[in-house]
Amino acid sequence: MTLKLHARRLVAAIPHSSRQALALDPAAALAQQFDVRVVPVEELRESRGAGGWCDGLSFTTDQIVCYAPSRGSRRQNFTLLHELGHILVNEDDAALDWLSDRPDPDRDQERLCDAIAAEILLPEPTINQVLAGAAPTVDHLRQLHASSQASEEVCAIALAARLPVRGAFVLIRRRTATVAFAASSGWPPLRIPRGLAVPARHPLRDLGTRQRWIGWVTPDLRLAFTGHPAASPPSYHAENLLQVDAVAGPRRTTAILLDTSGAGSDIKGDPDETYALDPKLWPTQPGYTCSKCGNNAASGSYECDECGVGPCRACGRCRCF
Template sequence: MRTIEECVEAALAVLTPQVRVGFAADPITVLRDGLDLKVQQAPHLAQRRGDGGACDGVSFLQDQVILFAPTPYSRRENFTLAHELGHWLVTQTPPVYDWLFEQPDPNQELETVCDGIAQRLLLTQSSIDQVVQAGPMQARHVLDLYEHSNASIPACAIALAARLPGLGAVVIVEHRGPPDPAVVAYASIRPDPERGWPKVYPWPGQDVPAGHPLHHVRAGGSIRRRSFWAMPWGERADFYLDAVEVRGRWIAVLADTDLWGAERFHPNTAREFDQRPEREIHCCGQTQKVRGYPCPTCDEAHCPECGKCRCERQQDELIMCAGGCFLIFRPNLLVNGLCEECR
């Protein structure tokens, strides 16, 4: 496994072609009858929208239960069910689990993989090709794909973000009205094909940075210009922006290059990426190279098999004295289960 797309493909390989084809037409029936999962409505989940508002569901995978907020006359619940199925598929695909463990933020990448699974289940490649026939990706393409399919807006955003030629994102921004700030309702990130995830990117639940053009709502308006994004803790990076306003929210494409020729001048700006060191470790009966930040105590990377560093493995070997002192020791320091003081 090297990329999110490979993880999505590996997870979907668990499903038969019949299940994949039937899911878009009748998700609940396929989940119950085709995969033997328990699917139940949970209206209270609409009060606390998971995954930044794109997915109103929760899974209890050990019990094979999926709960979802029903959304009559809407495509929203289809995306929720597909996303939760993605979580189940990841548990059935050990190589994907191993890849996620090696990432800077496994939970972030997990949600992105599940979003990708949902998009693939709800949209065909031919429908995407029909919308994006020529020219660069545009925010308006998200609306076009929504109108020509049975998929939700987030599913369309995911499909089109994957078609970006380099680093970028498709973002949905909602305006709650004063005094609340504009907030990212959904974001699908396209990492750089070579350098991976940037340190600055939009993510569901983030407030739109102060001074950003997406704060200004203009009914039916559009934006195409050089802009930026900033993380809540202050890190900032430049992006080029193409956005359209629809019913009080912006649909926007952010890209690290000017795909639309919006500006005449293109300054060279440095962009930081998550680059974790690679270490060789010996654990679980094998020697392997792993990428990750080392433990600050023992300076060893965590094993992708057991998830532990050297000091955590040593800690597991300690045994509590049976004499009642409640102290722990290495096994060779105990005699008949007792430490030197208790003997």
């Protein structure tokens, strides 16, 4: 069983009414329905060393959750539900057995708790409604954020999982021009660390609110090439370039990075279109019948590193999603 399936199984065991209460007010639901003592601790404001994205700490034996208070924030909600994930995992033999066989159980436990929190805050029907059968774009992150109680980071995780090619959703702080968060999918994963600085005079640094930039970047963001993604990238670095579409918001710039190496020259598009990363034009593998939705659809150009099956273009799900 995969991480995604364990997360879905553990969340499905929670009564529907309790899941709704957790999504709306995690602190109150934890105390009232799960008999968990929730304690605010100002000092808890650093990310977990094992890679989890939260400001909390749980004592599973004593049913205590400590968190960095930020009243009403979506990040606080995610933190509380991440810590609930630790409690659920600690009480589940199947999840503990799975973790014991993993090469890095601590990191995978944090990822599993992240997935549990995301599953509660951002249920699959909400994602499907926003995407409406299309592949993710930068605009979908704003729409998904407005349609749910999930943070931008959780929305980025969910949308990255639906990309039909290897890629990433990246959130960049405009004030400091540094990466605030990156969610990647595909193999090998794109490693875009938090805190990575956007170089001076880089197009991603100079965007004004609501301005858009389309071009190519290297994964480390040090190089950028302005130009339409439908055109061929500079050939001397083509194998290292990622197509990028970015839009600046008031506080953050959202960018989607796509790896089209080996297939980028086959992507066609109208150079007059505002956005040429048309999902219908993305590279595909041979068609197959999706076991999730039953459609005869093509999968993405990468295989899921957990189940080995690329995501269906119709529903965006692989075998384990």
